[in-house]
Amino acid sequence: xxxxxxxxxxxxxxxxxxxxxxxxxxxxxxxxxxxxxxxxxxxxxxxxxxxxxxxxxxxxxxxxxxxxxxxxxxxxxxxxxxxxxxxxxxxxxxxxxxxxxxxxxxxxxxxxxxxxxxxxxxxxxxxxxxxxxxxxxxxxxxxxxxxxxxxxxxxxxxxxxxxxxxxxxxxxxxxxxxxxxxxxxxxxxxxxxxxxxxxxxxxxxxxxxxxxxxxxxxxxxxxxxxxxxxxxxxxxxxxxxxxxxxxxxxxxxxxxxxxxxxxxxxxxxxxxxxxxxxxx
Amino acid sequence: xxxxxxxxxxxxxxxxxxxxxxxxxxxxxxxxxxxxxxxxxxxxxxxxxxxxxxxxxxxxxxxxxxxxxxxxxxxxxxxxxxxxxxxxxxxxxxxxxxxxxxxxxxxxxxxxxxxxxxxxxxxxxxxxxxxxxxxxxxxxxxxxxxxxxxxxxxxxxxxxxxxxxxxxxxxxxxxxxxxxxxxxxxxxxxxxxxxxxxxxxxxxxxxxxxxxxxxxxxxxxxxxxxxxxxxxxxxxxxxxxxxxxxxxxxxxxxxxxxxxxxxxxxxxxxxxxxxxxxxxxxxxxxxxxxxxxxxxxxxxxxxxxxx
Numbered sequence: 001x002x003x004x005x006x007x008x009x010x011x012x013x014x015x016x017x018x019x020x021x022x023x024x025x026x027x028x029x030x031x032x033x034x035x036x037x038x039x040x041x042x043x044x045x046x047x048x049x050x051x052x053x054x055x056x057x058x059x060x061x062x063x064x065x066x067x068x069x070x071x072x073x074x075x076x077x078x079x080x081x082x083x084x085x086x087x088x089x090x091x092x093x094x095x096x097x098x099x100x101x102x103x104x105x106x107x108x109x110x111x112x113x114x115x116x117x118x119x120x121x122x123x124x125x126x127x128x129x130x131x132x133x134x135x136x137x138x139x140x141x142x143x144x145x146x147x148x149x150x151x152x153x154x155x156x157x158x159x160x161x162x163x164x165x166x167x168x169x170x171x172x173x174x175x176x177x178x179x180x181x182x183x184x185x186x187x188x189x190x191x192x193x194x195x196x197x198x199x200x201x202x203x204x205x206x207x208x209x210x211x212x213x214x215x216x217x218x219x220x221x222x223x224x225x226x227x228x229x230x231x232x233x234x235x236x237x238x239x240x241x242x243x244x245x246x247x248x249x250x251x252x253x254x255x256x257x258x259x260x261x262x263x264x265x266x267x268x269x270x271x272x273x274x275x276x277x278x279x280x
Numbered sequence: 281x282x283x284x285x286x287x288x289x290x291x292x293x294x295x296x297x298x299x300x301x302x303x304x305x306x307x308x309x310x311x312x313x314x315x316x317x318x319x320x321x322x323x324x325x326x327x328x329x330x331x332x333x334x335x336x337x338x339x340x341x342x343x344x345x346x347x348x349x350x351x352x353x354x355x356x357x358x359x360x361x362x363x364x365x366x367x368x369x370x371x372x373x374x375x376x377x378x379x380x381x382x383x384x385x386x387x388x389x390x391x392x393x394x395x396x397x398x399x400x401x402x403x404x405x406x407x408x409x410x411x412x413x414x415x416x417x418x419x420x421x422x423x424x425x426x427x428x429x430x431x432x433x434x435x436x437x438x439x440x441x442x443x444x445x446x447x448x449x450x451x452x453x454x455x456x457x458x459x460x461x462x463x464x465x466x467x468x469x470x471x472x473x474x475x476x477x478x479x480x481x482x483x484x485x486x487x488x489x490x491x492x493x494x495x496x497x498x499x500x501x502x503x504x505x506x507x508x509x510x511x512x513x514x515x516x517x518x519x520x521x522x523x524x525x526x527x528x529x530x531x532x533x534x535x536x537x538x539x540x541x542x543x544x545x546x547x548x549x550x551x552x553x554x555x556x557x558x559x560x561x562x563x564x565x566x567x568x569x570x571x572x573x574x575x576x577x578x579x580x581x582x583x584x585x586x587x
Contacts, residue, residue: 007495011384015396018381018470021463022403025414028424032417042422085299088292095296099580104303106579107572110517112524114541115561118548119310122317122558147306150299200405208407210527214549225409232413232531236420244410251405259398 030248033241041236050242057239060227064243067207067224070138074145075203079195081146082153082202089154090161108151117215120144124216136218144212149202156201160194189269193262200258204251311565318558319343346559356560359538360567366454366539367522370461374469374518375511377462382473382510383503386480397474400467408464412531415460419450419532426450445536452534460532461522469514476510477503509578516575520568540564 028041036047054060085105088095095101108116124140127133134140164187172182210225217226224243231237319342350356385396403411418425429435430448439447443455450456480503488498504511526541533539540560548557 011380011387014380015384015388018377018466019399021377022400022466024424025411025418025463026403026406028418029410029414039422041417041420041424081299081302084295088296088299092292092296095292097300101296101300101303102580103576104307105299106576108307110520110572110575112521112526112541112564112568114524114526114544115311115314115564116307118544118557118561119314120306122554123306123310123313126313143306150302154299204405204407208409210409225407228409228413229527232409232416236417240410240413241417244407244414247410248406255402255405 026248029241029244033238033245035238035241038238039236050238053239054242054246059222060224060239060243063222063224063227066138066221070142070145070223071203071206073142074149074206075199077142077146078149078153078202079157079199081150082157082198083191083195085150085154086157086161089158105151105154108148109155113148113209113211114215116147117144117212120147120212121215136216137221140216140218141213141221141223144216145202145206145209148209148212149205152205153198153202156198157191157194160191164190192265196258196262200254207247314558314561318346318555318562320555343555346556347563349556350559350563355538356543356563359540359543360563362538363523363540364567366457366461366537367519367525369458370465370522371469371515371519373458373462374466375515378466378469378473378514379511382470382477385470385474386477393478400470400474404467409527412460412464412528415456415463416451416531419456419459421448445534452532452537454537457529457533457537457539460528461525464528465518465522468517472513472517473507473510476507476513480506509581512574513578516571516578520571520575523568524564 032041032043033050034046034048035043036049037044085101089098089102089105092098120143121136121140124134124136124143128135168190169182169186172186173179177185208225209223210229213223213226214229217223228240228243231240321343385393385400388396415425417423420426426448429438429450435444435447435450438444438450438455444450444453484502484506485498488502489495493501524541524544525539526545529537529539529542530545533542544557544560544564547553547560
């Protein structure tokens with residue numbers, strides 16, 4: 001039995017090591033944003049001056065709002081397209097070109113972003129020459145992010161749709177519900193959780209993207225990651241640490257709030273189901 | 281109106297057609313355009329059409345100079361090779377750290393597993409760019425990782441292995457590049473492995489134990505083969521994007537660490553040579569097409585089998 005005990009401690013140690021590896025940089029980022037030194041990796045005392053500087057940093061603030069806007073619209077559109085694609089893949093086992101379709105849905109997940117960015121840009125440039133639109137800017141960045149976001153949203157939603165019991169939808173149809181009603185009344189409430197996590201995931205993906213944005217942005221449409229990237233390229237910069245901390249806090253609040261809402265929705269649903277079981 | 285909408289949305293043609301069309305226009309078509317531009321001649325602002333119709337004659341002009349250049353210039357060859365090498369090494373380290381991690385996660389108490397999973401997912405939600413930037417601080421002089429590695433003398437070993445240019449110089453080296461890529465892509469390895477390992481039938485291991493197999497033999501002969509799908513999925517999720525990675529080499533790599541993503545970027549943004557950048561992209565796709573096919577096959581299987 002001592003072998004299994006050793007095994008248990010080794011396992012715990014490995015997990016602890018792994019999590020330390022994953023979280024160390026985030027802790028360092030946050031900690032050194034309060035560091036009173038122009039080089040943010042040796043502690044010299046507590047300060048809030050980088051946050052004051054951030055509040056006056058118009059370039060960063062403008063970029064932040066633009067990124068937020070693009071991320072919001074990316075997440076909404078990704079969830080819609082992702083739901084459609086996931087539905088097509090789960091509900092329709094056979095249609096013309098299904099292999100091509102499923103390949104195209106999952107390829108952006110792994111395709112190096114420089115290739116996606118370059119090809120999308122060259123297409124948009126050709127399109128602009130032929131049709132006169134779209135100008136490079138927020139709209140074109142959104143298109144690029146949507147391509148990536150849709151792939152992630154599809155995977156998340158598809159996983160949930162597969163686990164659904166198809167009998168529930170069949171029962172609703174037998175009881176006379178129209179397809180649209182089946183979707184809104186039966187399917188949608190059951191996949192809400194995955195829609196929310198897909199929304200959050202694509203939102204953060206878009207908020208974070210450098211490469212696609214660099215290819216697709218035009219003059220005057222610099223997103224926050226582009227500003228951060230251009231500063232980080234030059235070296236260590238405490239303003240980047242301050243931005244990082246703000247983002248970490250926003251994300252933490254968002255994730256906690258979302259998991260709370262998801263947990264509550266799950267609880268309500270199981271209460272409803274229990275009540276329905278008692279009634280029958 | 282509502283009836284019309286319902287008919288439209290219930291129609292399977294709409295459910296399939298809308299995302300299909302979107303992907304054809306924004307994913308497949310752009311790639312065909314890249315292929316076209318890689319063989320077109322660049323005039324001052326425009327490209328010459330590859331198919332021209334003059335004097336009642338249809339002419340197809342393909343220009344392969346960029347491809348010739350790629351095959352003849354040593355630098356491209358070396359860069360492609362070193363991109364594959366760094367992607368391979370990163371995949372190896374992700375598997376080395378990630379497999380035991382996912383294994384112990386899947387064997388943890390059922391009550392703590394959701395929390396562990398959440399903890400692996402969380403870094404996903406915080407900016408990847410900022411986490412890579414953080415390593416820049418950790419590995420620079422006086423950074424935490426710097427102090428640990430230099431304090432323990434491990435930097436001498438790394439320097440002797442040629443992974444860093446000189447002792448106490450951790451940044452902008454093959455070491456910092458692989459560290460950054462392993463760090464960034466580790467969750468992509470852990471998640472598919474975990475979802476695979478957590479579904480394993482534990483009775484198989486009990487049976488092996490009853491039949492006298494040592495834990496190690498049982499692990500090697502049962503657990504590892506059964507998790508093959510997870511290993512393949514995780515490895516592809518790490519390897520393919522690493523080949524063309526740009527941000528991490530730019531922030532953590534150095535002059536010695538040749539990566540093809542940076543070359544493509546420079547051809548496009550610095551040299552403004554679009555046909556060259558396109559050719560570099562086409563050759564990169566050729567390199568990753570086999571892993572990509574394996575990944576797609578796995579993805580398709582994972583979705584069909586579970587039903």
